Amino acid sequence: MTRKQANGLTAAQLDALCRRWPGVTRDTKWGVDMVLSVGGKMFAVMPSDGSEGGRLSFKVADERFLELTDQPGIIPAPYLARAHWISITEPQRFATAELTAFVLDAYVLIRAKLTKKLQAELGPLPTLKVDKK
Template sequence: MRDTDLDALCARWPGATRSIKWEVDLVWSVASKMFVVMCALGPDRGRLSFKVDSDRFLELTEQPGMAPAHYMARAFWVSVTEPERFTQDELAGFVRRSYELVRANLPKKTQAALGEP
């Protein structure tokens, strides 16, 4: 998945905002809470990290092409280390689920202000 693909995907979702953090990472957030990070520069360029369901974390990190995300694994984030192992639709599904998980943890009033997902 390229950065333009990620932008096209995430821009459609209510409350989703794009920013660059740490000088090298493209970050999409909802209500200032990150749901996906893509490294935009350097040797890890293209690495995609996102939140997953806690009950799927071990399953996903044990399969080839995924690993616990640096600094974020304790919050059930994974990194796609070999994106060629996954289809665009699979990656888009992971990112969408991450958005849903992060959004569900927002206060109800904030969720309501965002509108329908």
């Protein structure tokens, strides 16, 4: 029996995922956008009310920006593209596990830019559990 792969990521799922990570804060900006930050620096943004098709925006490594924005359903994030942020306009096209891995990568990238002292205070980096079924 094979399990159906879960797709997409809701604002509630994103909040529950990131809330467990050290130093993450949640704020609402620009009306309804849930903004997740670490050390006061944003790493992911998503409409908290599910509008805009559940668009999910986050920071990516500089070397992955062009590769990812060449894929269907992914565009350079408006206003943040120059900082190498992407926007997944159709999150249902992507596996939930893939989206959570992208968000964790964004968290790690932003956290790495914090002072060494603050990074040490936050403790070890979080990891994602891999389902082996």
